[in-house]
Amino acid sequence: MTQPFPSRPLPALLILSACLLAACGEQTDTAPSAAPVAGAPSMEAPLVVRLGHVAPLTGPQAHLGKDNENGARLAIDDLNAEGFKIGDKLARFELLGEDDQADPRQGTTVAQKLADSRVNAVIGHLNSGTTIPASRIYHDAGIVQVSPSATNPQYTRQGYAGAFRVFADDVQQGGALGTFAMKNLNARRIAIIDDRTAYGQGLADEFEKAARAAGAEIVTREYTTDKATDFASILTKVKSTSADLLFYGGMDTQAGPMARQLKTLNLGIPMLFGDGGCTVEFHKLAGEGAEGHYCSLPGVPLDKMAGGTAFRERYKAKFNTNIQLYAPYAYDAVRVVAEAMKKAGSTDRMKFLPELEQINYPGLTAQITFDEKGDIKNGAVTLYQAKSGAWSPLETVGGDATP
Amino acid sequence: MRGLRWRQWAATRRRKRRVDIFIQQIINGLVLGSIYALVALGYTMVYGILGLINFAHGEVVMIGALTALTAIGLLVPSGLPGPLVVLGGLLIAIPVCMAVGFSIERIAYRPLRNAPRLAPLITAIGVSIVLQQLAMIGWGRNYHTFPAILPTTPHQVLGAAITDLQILIVVTAAVLMSALLWLITRTRLGRAMRATAENPAVARLMGVNVDRVIAYTFVLGSALAAVAGVMVAANYSIAHYAMGFMLGLKAFTAAVLGGIGNVGGAMLGGLLLGVIESLGAGYIGDLTGGFLGSHYQDVFAFFVLILVLVFRPSGLMGEKVAERA
Numbered sequence: 062m063t064q065p066f067p068s069r070p071l072p073a074l075l076i077l078s079a080c081l082l083a084a085c086g087e088q089t090d091t092a093p094s095a096a097p098v099a100g101a102p103s104m105e106a107p108l109v110v111r112l113g114h115v116a117p118l119t120g121p122q123a124h125l126g127k128d129n130e131n132g133a134r135l136a137i138d139d140l141n142a143e144g145f146k147i148g149d150k151l152a153r154f155e156l157l158g159e160d161d162q163a164d165p166r167q168g169t170t171v172a173q174k175l176a177d178s179r180v181n182a183v184i185g186h187l188n189s190g191t192t193i194p195a196s197r198i199y200h201d202a203g204i205v206q207v208s209p210s211a212t213n214p215q216y217t218r219q220g221y222a223g224a225f226r227v228f229a230d231d232v233q234q235g236g237a238l239g240t241f242a243m244k245n246l247n248a249r250r251i252a253i254i255d256d257r258t259a260y261g262q263g264l265a266d267e268f269e270k271a272a273r274a275a276g277a278e279i280v281t282r283e284y285t286t287d288k289a290t291d292f293a294s295i296l297t298k299v300k301s302t303s304a305d306l307l308f309y310g311g312m313d314t315q316a317g318p319m320a321r322q323l324k325t326l327n328l329g330i331p332m333l334f335g336d337g338g339c340t341v342e343f344h345k346l347a348g349e350g351a352e353g354h355y356c357s358l359p360g361v362p363l364d365k366m367a368g369g370t371a372f373r374e375r376y377k378a379k380f381n382t383n384i385q386l387y388a389p390y391a392y393d394a395v396r397v398v399a400e401a402m403k404k405a406g407s408t409d410r411m412k413f414l415p416e417l418e419q420i421n422y423p424g425l426t427a428q429i430t431f432d433e434k435g436d437i438k439n440g441a442v443t444l445y446q447a448k449s450g451a452w453s454p455l456e457t458v459g460g461d462a463t464p
Numbered sequence: 465m466r467g468l469r470w471r472q473w474a475a476t477r478r479r480k481r482r483v484d485i486f487i488q489q490i491i492n493g494l495v496l497g498s499i500y501a502l503v504a505l506g507y508t509m510v511y512g513i514l515g516l517i518n519f520a521h522g523e524v525v526m527i528g529a530l531t532a533l534t535a536i537g538l539l540v541p542s543g544l545p546g547p548l549v550v551l552g553g554l555l556i557a558i559p560v561c562m563a564v565g566f567s568i569e570r571i572a573y574r575p576l577r578n579a580p581r582l583a584p585l586i587t588a589i590g591v592s593i594v595l596q597q598l599a600m601i602g603w604g605r606n607y608h609t610f611p612a613i614l615p616t617t618p619h620q621v622l623g624a625a626i627t628d629l630q631i632l633i634v635v636t637a638a639v640l641m642s643a644l645l646w647l648i649t650r651t652r653l654g655r656a657m658r659a660t661a662e663n664p665a666v667a668r669l670m671g672v673n674v675d676r677v678i679a680y681t682f683v684l685g686s687a688l689a690a691v692a693g694v695m696v697a698a699n700y701s702i703a704h705y706a707m708g709f710m711l712g713l714k715a716f717t718a719a720v721l722g723g724i725g726n727v728g729g730a731m732l733g734g735l736l737l738g739v740i741e742s743l744g745a746g747y748i749g750d751l752t753g754g755f756l757g758s759h760y761q762d763v764f765a766f767f768v769l770i771l772v773l774v775f776r777p778s779g780l781m782g783e784k785v786a787e788r789a
Contacts, residue, residue: 119605121704257759281749284759288710290700293492294745295758301485301746314607318700326488327618327625346701348612 107153110408112137112395113175113204115168115185115195118160121288121314124342124385126187129209130158131380132388133184136395138379145399148406154399161191163287165259168195176202181408184394187387189213189231190259196224205410205417207398209390212336212359213263217434223414225431227393227424229359229440231260231267234335237442237458238308238357239271242333245444245455246355248272248306250280252299254319256287256311264335265310272308280304285315292319293326300328312337317346324350331355340386344450351447355455360426361441362454363389368425393424484623489746490739491621495630495699497738498637502692503715504722504730505644506685512661512725513681515581519588520568522712523595524561524686528693529703530603532557533610546613550698557690564595565686569679592712599705610701633695640688641731648727653680661725717769723779732781741765 114133116126137154145152157180159171168191175183176198182205186192192211199206200221207225208216214230242248251272255265269279280302283295296319299307307323307330309316316338323332332354339356347354363369366389376384401417402408422429430438445452503525510518532553539549572591576584618625648654659667660677668674696711697703714737722733744764749757772780 121607123606282757283749284757286759290702290707291496293496294489294742294761297485297488297492297742298746298749298758300488301481314702317609318702321616321701325616325618325625325627325630327620342609345609346607348701349616 108147108150108408109153109155110147110399110402111155111157111178111180112398113157113159113178113180113183113185114391115159115161115171115175115183115191116187117163117191118158120162120164122163122187122312125312125340125387126160126163128385128388129185129187129391130156131376131382132209132384132391133395134158135376135379135388136392136399140395140399145403147399147402147408152399152402152408154395159185161186161188161195163188163191165190165194168192169198171195172198175199176204180204181402181410182207182398184209184391184398186211188258188260189216189263192216193219193259196221199223203410205398205414207394209394210336210387211260213259214267215259215263217436221435222418223410223435225397225417225435227390227397227426227429227437228387229442230436231264231335233440234357234359234442235264235267235269236271237444238268238333238335239275239277240458241355241357241444242268242272242306242308243275243277246306246331246333248277250302250304251277251306251308252281252283252302252304253279253308253310254283254285254292254295254299255309256285256289256315258287258311260337261287261310261312263310264337265308268308268310268335285311287312287315289315290318292322296322296326296328300326305330307332309334309338313340313343313346317343317351320347320354321350333357336386339445339452341383342385344447347447351450354447355444356447356452357442357444358386359440359442360390361457362443362445365454365457366425367423372425389426393426393429396424397422397429480623485746487622488624489742491624491626491630492746493739493742494735495626495633495738496742497718497735498634499692499695499699499711499734500715500718500737501731501734502637502640502688502695503711504718504734505641505727506689507716507719508722508724508727508730509657509681509685511719512727513657513678514573514584516573516584517588517716517724518568518573518682518685519585519712519716520572520591520595521685521689522708522710522715523592523599524564524568524689524708525693525696525711526599526703526705526708527564527595528557528561528686528690529697529707530599530608530693530705531560532690532694533608533697533703534603536611536613540611540613546615549613550694554691554694557694558687561686561690561693562683565682565689566679569682574675574678592708596705596708603705605705608697608703610697610703612701614698629698633699636691636695640691644684644688645727647684653677657681714765717765720779721769721772723781726779726781729779729781733779736780737765737768740768 114130116129118126134156137156140154161168161171168186172195183199184207186195187210189211192208193216196206205223210228212231214232217224253265255261316334320332334356336358339358344351400422401413401420404416405413432438441457443457444455446455506521535556536549536553539552568591572587573584614629618627656672656677659672660674664674718733718737719730722729745758745761
């Protein structure tokens with residue numbers, strides 16, 4: 062990470078630069094008959110910046126994927142509306158939205174597609190399980206990637222210079238959850254269930270480490286899948302261990318029905334889970350069973366973000382739906398990439414990557430600066446409790462407040 | 465003395481707790497198994513009469529669940545009490561599924577009645593894919609959630625928790641299965657079904673309208689599938705276009721477990737599979753000292769199926785040709 066231009070075959074970069082110099086002529090549908098010639102850029106033709114965005118737009122997590130894409134789209138519309146300039150040229154941002162179905166195989170297929178279409182940067186993916194395999198493809202193709210929501214620590218620890226995230230990782234989140242379970246919930250006997258995905262298992266492992274270090278006993282570790290709906294038998298197993306807290310590593314599509322079945326099994330212990338279950342959808346899925354459970358979300362609550370309330374309203378007005386979860390982070394991911402391009406005066410990865418590494422940008426969600434791995438510095442984690450159909454913030458651990 | 469008595473008390477308590485947990489796992493299994501059994505009946509009835517594995521049956525369950533959810537979504541604002549709304553959804557889902565089952569038979573299977581056996585099997589897989597894609601177009605790819613209109617407060621029975629809905633699922637399944645047995649053994653239609661199962665050509669000569677009997681079989685199976693679909697949606701509060709696949713596979717397993725083509729066998733197989741899955745997921749970790757865990761829940765069910773097929777290839781209750789319906 063110390064060398065600015067890591068291992069990458071030169072030809073690929075040459076092609077990329079050539080393409081950029083020609084302003085990707087074939088993409089500018091409004092290009093005048095005299096296409097801009099390399100080295101003699103015309104002031105009239107806007108500089109087209111193509112950003113890829115990947116999230117699951119179909120399947121159980123489609124509601125989250127659409128939320129991410131909307132966040133990114135809002136940022137792009139803002140940039141285009143405010144006449145954002147890169148160098149001395151007006152930039153026109155375009156979003157290439159792809160669907161990875163939260164499936165690692167599909168994730169690499171669309172990553173290859175974006176790499177082949179030579180996008181300037183990629184925002185995504187949503188899930189850790191898709192982000193990690195895709196990051197290798199982006200790295201090989203020399204494309205900068207900023208994930209708004211992948212929390213598995215491995216993502217930024219593969220030595221890829223172009224991999225960033227604007228979200229606290231599972232080490233930070235798992236640690237905060239472990240401390241919270243011990244200090245605030247007084248849990249001594251903890252049962253853990255995870256969904257066997259890179260995200261769920263990763264977070265559960267980090268939580269287990271933190272909880273054990275704090276002196277809790279892990280009474281059982283059970284497993285499910287990210288497609289399951291029946292948890293009666295594993296919850297009954299949990300019941301047999303007289304656990305006083307249930308931790309779940311996974312998404313809301315399982316956490317919701319699980320909370321509901323917890324209630325129907327008359328198992329009156331609180332559930333604790335990470336960002337994947339910390340959604341509006343959780344309340345719908347869990348119904349009456351939602352009340353009283355806890356979740357954590359990296360970052361500060363939307364209301365505490367500078368401009369958070371305004372963002373919520375603009376989002377609602379534009380997409381006619383409420384923010385699910387990561388939209389503000391997807392927004393920041395786009396803005397931070399745009400800012401680095403502006404600073405570098407170029408959409409060339411060779412030029413804007415060093416700027417992105419050095420960036421200090423007052424984002425919506427936090428003051429964004431990256432550490433040497435590409436992780437956001439001082440990522441905050443906020444804990445929430447389900448109260449009458451909504452998540453109400455309890456406390457924020459770490460992180461600097463947005464100035 | 466006091467220490468001893470406390471230890472005895474603690475030991476009794478632990479033992480009681482273990483029994484409670486065991487009963488709870490059996491109840492979990494029975495609820496799941498009742499649903500499997502209802503779906504398995506659809507597979508086994510069609511197989512008994514046509515010798516065809518109707519792979520599209522899981523999709524009929526899915527259509528039942530999604531139709532009921534849509535209807536329930538429309539009925540909720542009317543302010544009717546929850547159980548009535550669900551009943552309304554069910555009453556709409558049943559005829560829709562019956563129509564779907566009838567159409568499947570008419571369009572996809574009847575033209576292939578005398579074709580080699582492999583052709584209808586491939587068609588069945590095709591129908592399954594078509595139905596799934598149609599549902600995806602119609603209902604979208606998102607999860608649909610069941611509105612919170614049914615009480616979820618559990619009752620304590622023998623130290624285990626069970627909700628009204630779960631009791632209703634088990635009872636409804638039992639009633640429907642008894643009614644089906646009665647229909648097959650005691651009515652004119654049942655006799656015609658048994659005759660067709662035994663020998664369609666002879667049945668035709670005896671004046672049985674074989675085509676109509678087969679259509680009735682599909683319609684009956686689809687009605688049961690609709691009920692199962694509503695049960696799944698209500699119990700797990702979730703329905704989506706791909707839900708039929710795994711459920712169908714499990715139900716088919718249950719039918720084979722009990723002896724495919726055998727109506728009683730499908731019921732037994734369904735309940736047994738539910739209980740095996742539940743006990744498997746609940747105890748496999750302890751039994752193997754943590755070597756195998758609850759992620760083997762699905763593997764466990766199919767492992768039992770393989771064992772049954774190896775040692776009793778015709779299923780637990782056998783594929784008794786004369787009695788299959």
